[in-house]
Amino acid sequence: xxxxxxxxxxxTIVPPYVDDAYALARWLSGSSVDAxxxxxxxxxxxxxxxxxxxxxxPRAWFLRIVRNxxxxxxAKNRPKAVVMVGGVDDLAAIETFDPAAGERSPEALLIAAExxxxxxxxxxxxxxxxxxxxxxxxxxxxxxxEIAEATATPIGTVMSRLARARVALAKTLEDKS
Amino acid sequence: xxxxxxxxxxxxxxNAALDDELxxxxxxxxxxxxxxxxxxxxxxxxxxVVSDAVRxxxxxxxAPASLRASxxxxxxxxxxxxxxxxxxxxxxAAGLAIGVTGxxxxxxxxGGDPVMASLTGDFARAELSGHTYDIASSDRHVVKPWLATRxxxxxxxxxxxxxxxxxxxxxxxxxxxTPLPTLVYQRREHWIAVTELPLSLEKAEAxxxxxxxxxxxxxxxxxxxxxxxxxxxxxxEELSAFVAVFRAAIGVNGSETH
Numbered sequence: 250x251x252x253x254x255x256x257x258x259x260x261t262i263v264p265p266y267v268d269d270a271y272a273l274a275r276w277l278s279g280s281s282v283d284a285x286x287x288x289x290x291x292x293x294x295x296x297x298x299x300x301x302x303x304x305x306x307p308r309a310w311f312l313r314i315v316r317n318x319x320x321x322x323x324a325k326n327r328p329k330a331v332v333m334v335g336g337v338d339d340l341a342a343i344e345t346f347d348p349a350a351g352e353r354s355p356e357a358l359l360i361a362a363e364x365x366x367x368x369x370x371x372x373x374x375x376x377x378x379x380x381x382x383x384x385x386x387x388x389x390x391x392x393x394x395e396i397a398e399a400t401a402t403p404i405g406t407v408m409s410r411l412a413r414a415r416v417a418l419a420k421t422l423e424d425k426s
Numbered sequence: 427x428x429x430x431x432x433x434x435x436x437x438x439x440x441n442a443a444l445d446d447e448l449x450x451x452x453x454x455x456x457x458x459x460x461x462x463x464x465x466x467x468x469x470x471x472x473x474x475v476v477s478d479a480v481r482x483x484x485x486x487x488x489a490p491a492s493l494r495a496s497x498x499x500x501x502x503x504x505x506x507x508x509x510x511x512x513x514x515x516x517x518x519a520a521g522l523a524i525g526v527t528g529x530x531x532x533x534x535x536x537g538g539d540p541v542m543a544s545l546t547g548d549f550a551r552a553e554l555s556g557h558t559y560d561i562a563s564s565d566r567h568v569v570k571p572w573l574a575t576r577x578x579x580x581x582x583x584x585x586x587x588x589x590x591x592x593x594x595x596x597x598x599x600x601x602x603x604t605p606l607p608t609l610v611y612q613r614r615e616h617w618i619a620v621t622e623l624p625l626s627l628e629k630a631e632a633x634x635x636x637x638x639x640x641x642x643x644x645x646x647x648x649x650x651x652x653x654x655x656x657x658x659x660x661x662x663e664e665l666s667a668f669v670a671v672f673r674a675a676i677g678v679n680g681s682e683t684h
Contacts, residue, residue, distance in 0.1 A: 256501045257501075259500065260498075261604075263500075264497055264498045267497050268486055268487070268489050271489035272486040272487060275487075281490075285489075285490065285492075288489065288493060289496060292496075292500050304602075305603070355472060355475065358472055358475055359475060362478070362479035363479075365483040368482075368483040369483055372480060383480065384484075387480040387481050390486075408438045408442065411441055412434075412440075415477065416437070419472045419473070419476045422476070422479075
């Protein structure tokens with residue numbers, strides 16, 4: 250039984266972010282149809298949680314539920330797709346740009362960056378932890394602090410995942426041109 | 427824990443600069459490093475090309491209308507319950523208030539009313555910090571539009587200088603996630619803060635209810651479609667006198683405009 254108070258709080262917290270939720274769910278699951286189911290499930294979880302939850306940053310709070318619902322959904326339906334890469338949070342494991350790249354012409358990257366399909370394929374190929382950090386930043390436009398809340402991850406880890414995601418994208422786009 | 431790696435560290439800082447997450451001092455340091463290091467400049471350019479490409483080719487698309495509708499429907503009160511508590515007029519008014527401001531986002535109250543605790547805390551912070559108002563003006567034509575652009579309710583900014591309570595300014599109190607317009611009046615060396623609440627969360631009666639929290643006095647009441655909370659460090663009799671003056675003034679203004 251959901252109280253009227255929880256329903257009223259739900260109305261200010263959840264519906265305004267349904268586009269953000271849908272975008273995140275789509276990038277995590279790789280499917281628009283699945284994304285709808287995931288957001289539905291997340292909305293229901295949010296409504297139940299709002300009986301007691303204290304919400305400071307509504308968007309990050311709801312996207313965290315969406316993200317968890319998406320990961321649960323993927324673990325159940327497509328277990329092979331959830332790749333939690335070992336050592337993904339290790340700062341020293343960050344692949345930095347090759348210093349020689351400074352002398353390389355940025356032309357290949359610039360050309361590849363114009364090809365929408367290639368860019369989207371490269372995002373989809375990122376390991377989940379890197380992809381979710383990148384999507385929350387570039388698609389949902391969350392701050393580092395909000396991403397940390399949405400992914401239940403320390404801010405330093407958010408930073409290293411975001412950096413790795415961008416370096417990986419740059420390399421993928423350059424290499425295959 | 428991993429060892430400090432200057433290259434990885436620089437890459438993180440380049441990303442943070444791109445995301446506008448560096449404070450001014452760190453940004454300045456980084457700008458100096460970039461100026462002396464062509465590799466760093468090239469790396470920043472590549473990161474920025476990637477970031478821009480993702481934003482252009484993976485825009486946030488709107489959720490399908492059916493999904494939007496079903497998510498919104500989850501939060502709608504059950505029709506039978508609504509008819510049971512509200513006459514239709516009140517239900518419409520409450521719906522309007524929710525549309526404009528939304529209900530407050532509050533956790534369960536820990537021994538006491540969270541709205542009162544929040545507003546009293548707000549008053550105490552304002553007093554202690556000396557930051558009593560965000561805009562200092564005794565001109566209600568200045569205070570009212572200032573508040574109107576920052577908080578969703580249409581507050582009546584009345585000056586009560588002729589009654590002994592000059593308007594000192596306005597500020598925005600925040601309860602949960604909702605900004606609430608607050609008028610600040612002066613009484614000798616004391617301040618009185620009057621915050622307007624949307625009716626959607628207001629449970630006060632027309633008769634002011636007195637309260638005391640952390641040594642501050644409060645009165646909470648409801649006039650027409652608005653709830654109000656007055657918080658001050660003056661004594662409760664004086665606060666009651668002020669509230670009577672304030673309500674009379676609001677009533678006069680209200681009858682002129684309606």
